[in-house]
Amino acid sequence: MQEIDLADNLQFEETQEGVRLECNDKNIPVNQDNLVCKAANLILKECGIKKGVLINLEKNIPVGAGLGGGSSDAAATLKALNSLWEVGLNDGELMEFAAKLGSDIPxxxxxxxxxxxxxxxxxxxxxxxxxxxxxxxxxxxxxxxETIYKNLKIDLTKKRKDVSFFFGCTEIFGGCRHCQVAV
Incomplete structure (x- = not known):
C-alpha cells in the first residue's frame, strides 16, 4: 500500500457526551455506522472516556474509488482523539484499535x-x-x-505461480525480498 497526498479534512470539537458527525457530502452517512463514528465510539468505550465529540468531515477523497478514504478517516479519528483526550495510546495500540474496525485501517x-x-x-x-x-x-x-471482496472468486487452495509485483522492483526498493506475490 502507498500513502498518497490526497486527504479529507477532519475537525474535532470536544462535547459533553456522545459522537456526532457532520459532513459536506450528502452521500456520506453521518450515523453511528460510519467508520469515523465507530472509531470515536471505540476509543470512548475501550478507554473509559466520559466525554463526547463533534466531528466535521470535509470529503476530498472520492467515495468508492478504492483509495481508502473511509479507512484513513477512521485512522485519523483514532489519532486525533488519542491526542485530544490525552489517552496516551502508542502507535502499536492505535493499530490494534484500528484492526478492530477494518483490515486496511492499521x-x-x-x-x-x-x-x-x-x-x-x-x-x-x-x-x-x-x-x-x-x-x-x-x-x-x-x-x-465489501462488494468487490464478496464478488472476488479466488481459489485459495490452488497452487499458483509467483509473478512479478513491480517491474524494476529491485531498483526501486533496493533488493527488497518481498518483490514477488502470488496471483
Whole structure:
C-alpha cells in the first residue's frame, strides 16, 4: 500500500457526551455506522472516556474509488482523539484499535509505503529508494470494497505461480525480498 497526498479534512470539537458527525457530502452517512463514528465510539468505550465529540468531515477523497478514504478517516479519528483526550495510546495500540474496525485501517496509522498481508492488518514498511510518480484516474464509478471482496472468486487452495509485483522492483526498493506475490 502507498500513502498518497490526497486527504479529507477532519475537525474535532470536544462535547459533553456522545459522537456526532457532520459532513459536506450528502452521500456520506453521518450515523453511528460510519467508520469515523465507530472509531470515536471505540476509543470512548475501550478507554473509559466520559466525554463526547463533534466531528466535521470535509470529503476530498472520492467515495468508492478504492483509495481508502473511509479507512484513513477512521485512522485519523483514532489519532486525533488519542491526542485530544490525552489517552496516551502508542502507535502499536492505535493499530490494534484500528484492526478492530477494518483490515486496511492499521496501515493509515503510519502510512508511507508498506507491504500488507493477512487481511491487510500485517504491515511491513518498505524503504523506497527512488521517487515514483502516480497518475490516479477516477472514472466516477462507485464500488464498495465489501462488494468487490464478496464478488472476488479466488481459489485459495490452488497452487499458483509467483509473478512479478513491480517491474524494476529491485531498483526501486533496493533488493527488497518481498518483490514477488502470488496471483
Amino acid at each position: 496501515f493509515f496509522i503510519n502510512g508511507k509505503t508498506s507491504l500488507c498481508s493477512g487481511r491487510g492488518e500485517m504491515i511491513s514498511p518498505v524503504e523506497v529508494r527512488s521517487r515514483m510518480d502516480y497518475l490516479i484516474l477516477f472514472p466516477r464509478v462507485h464500488i464498495s470494497t
